[in-house]
Amino acid sequence: MEVFIAQVINGISLGSIYVLLVTGFNLLLLVAMIIHFAYPQVVVFSMYIIWLVLEVTGNNLILGALAGVTSSILLNLISAPLFQKVMEKRGEVDINSTMVMSMGIGMIITDVLSHGFNKGHPIAFPDTLAGGEAILRVGLISILPGQVSAFVVGVIAVSGFFLLLYKTRPGRAFRAIAEDPNGARLVGIPLLKTGLQSYALSGLLGGLIALLLAALIGSASSGLGEQVALKVIAVSIIAGLGNLVGGLVVGLSLGILEAIVQGYISGTWSNAIAFVIMLLVILAKPTGLFGLKL
């Protein structure tokens, strides 16, 4: 039982990160109408920027956090014109070309990280970011500060995101474009400008995710983005592409599932088992558990 509780706690914090990743991915899918396969690579890039700024400033957390968020927003905004060029005159999601474009961006990021930072070695974040000692420890169960912040920030970020989506003018425009881009154009919602807002917002989410990942796992390597990217797109497809609520449920479930496999079977099998289960789900429900929202 203790193992189970311990792993559920691990799983919830990991799942919170998947949820945020899928949310940022889906936002770009719904509003900018791109499949940003390499969104997690953008996040990992920001982790490296955070690491670099911490090194340079002698672990100034505030500057590190600011740099992480800024770099993620900027990277998203810089890639926007590339995607837009590919998307020109297309009223709907062009999965093929935007995905190839995004994979290219992802590979470039991965290569830059493996050549340009820390001589290609994985980076380790200082304990000040991870928060050090466990807050609570009962037998096998321990709660680390990084886990708490991943969960708390995850909840706040997702609630804030949904508030923005349902209670504000840009959020309304996001939903209108998500439902019917051509209809939104006829009402006078500028697709390009609103699309850019979604790049910026998913960039902001990406910066937060980078911080949480750094606090939760304490290290990163140039290949981390690719591993996570596979999971994010799998979660998104299994939940139903573009289904935000589905992404919440499936993202959190994947985190918990992986943690439980790690606890009871073996950490090295957690990816394989998670993907086998996801494969079975997609065989049973090809449009995803919660249905497409495209």
Add this chain to the structure above:
Amino acid sequence: MASNDQTRAHADSQQALLTIENLSVSYGHVNALKHANLQVFKGEIVVLIGANGAGKTTLLETALGINTPLSGAIRFKGKPIGGAAVDRNVRAGICLVPEGRGVFASMSVLDNLLLGAHNNMKNVGKHLQRVYEWFPILEKRQDQIARTLSGGERQMLAIGRALMSSPELIMVDEPSIGLAPIVVNDIFNILRMLNQEGYTILLSEQNANKALKCAHRGYVLETGTVTLSGTAAQLLDDPGVREAYLGA
């Protein structure tokens, strides 16, 4: 007849609200509009009659800024707007109620109305109040998802949403399509009422009889070209129009 002539005479004496001159629009190799000419004066209801594929929607959407004209000019209140962005034209006072009502089915009635004000959030409360006065049913259903509305209610929502942008010219694309005859009468009554409130209306219709009875003037569009124009009474009496569009 007399009153229509008067309207026309009155209209000629002032600058047109919307002028379309020699407008050509093509989609790839298909010429959807060929040298179309049209004018709408302040205070008028003008109807654009034509069969499916005659170019009615293309004309309205091009005036809104959706398509870039191949050649020709579009002027709104004397200013050239051909090729301007939709959001700019909406701010300038043009709006379109799309064919098939085009409301956002997954969003609430209130959200749909607020989307109409996306480019003009000033006085949004006042505009909402006015729309609710005209369409009390929308206020009653403001938190309902638009999907749950009837066809007529959706058309009202689409018109209400257009009003939220505080337009001068409301373009309505085939409002009667897919609606029961009794509801169609309601919609035309609403358009007439809005016209009396001071809104100028440019309407496209296949349902020529009812549309001409509510309009001041009309244009007949055939394969992208204006083939006939005149007062509503003239068009109602025209043998060609009667045969082609009135089933007489």
